[in-house]
Amino acid sequence: MKVNNIDIELISYENIVQPFFLNHAPVRGRVVRMGAVIDDVLQRHAYPLPVSRLLGEMLTLTALLSTNLPENGILTLQAKGSGAVSFLVTDANNCVVENCGAENKTTNLRGYANLAEDGLQQIKKLKETTKKPSLKQLMGEGYLAITLDTGLGDPYQGIVPLEGDSLSQAVQNYFVNSQQMDVLIQLAVRRNTNNDGKKTWKSGGIMLERMPEDGGIQRVIPTNITPEDAALSSWEYNSLLFKTTTNDELLDPHLSPSALLYRLFNEGGVWINDQLPVNFGCRCSRDKIDSILSGMAAQDLEDMKVDGKITVTCQFCNNTEEFS
Ligand SMILES: [Zn+2]
Secondary structure, eight states: OBOOSOOOOOOOOOSEEEEEEETTSSEEEEEEEESHHHHHHHHTSOOOHHHHHHHHHHHHHHHHHTTTOOTTOEEEEEEEESSSEEEEEEEEEEEOHHHHOOSSOEEEEEEEEEEOTTHHHHHHHHHHHOSSOOHHHHHOSEEEEEEEEOSSSSOEEEEEEOOSSSHHHHHHHHHHHHSOOOEEEEEEEEEEEOTTSOEEEEEEEEEEEEOOSSSOSOOOOOSOOOHHHHHHTOHHHHHHHHTTOOHHHHHOTTSOHHHHHHHHHTTTOEEEOOOEEEEEOOOOOHHHHHHHHHTSOHHHHHHHOBTTBEEEEOTTTOOEEEEO
């Protein structure tokens, strides 16, 4: 569908990914906006504010990168560092009806963070000097691994050093260095205080991707393009338009992704594909834990018992299961 007018309805456009591509240009991208979903993941954990924000960024990145997942495919982002935040993991599972009980095909997100032993003290100290610590300040030296498991054959994994001020920069580096692809990513994660005083998380992101010039996109590209059209379709020009995106635009639940894309790219023309829903979803289950426990030695199980019971908490969703 071509985007050609601005949607002004006051409804919320959240928990969705909106894929798009530009007219006559080998450029495509995605817009993501999350409300209840990111709030649900982050509120399950009681992390210090900068850690929740960092995990929120990684969840938003995961949603942006997961649009081409095959059915039941899993995309995992893992960051390991020497700093206060020692480990971050998020994953997106493109689940189909029979596997996750969803009414339609949906992308399920989840994630958690681990802190170093003295992580809390380190973050407390950081807060004295900066309001928004950088990636380096929070995680130190480390790496980011992106793993794609399509369910067919061995998973594919790419690894890059944790470089840059943010996770989005680290992911941009991953595409430039490992995939030889130009990619631009902008993210915004914010905790709002609502009218009733309750604090909730929101996030938004946009990604622009330069496709290989020689194919890859199933589209007829007209041969009678004027030099003006060619300039409008260039990566350089569209990168400049992309960089005018503001955090408020990314986070505004009443600004539809199509309206945002129209604002940015209407000069050259922008097209959208179907929106994809994003949900919170954890793949843990009592049965899975039960089968892991059944495979353990009797003495180990005995050592795990407290008051005659074994309690197992899922790190992703914080749900607890008790076994007698
Ligand atoms: Zn779980």
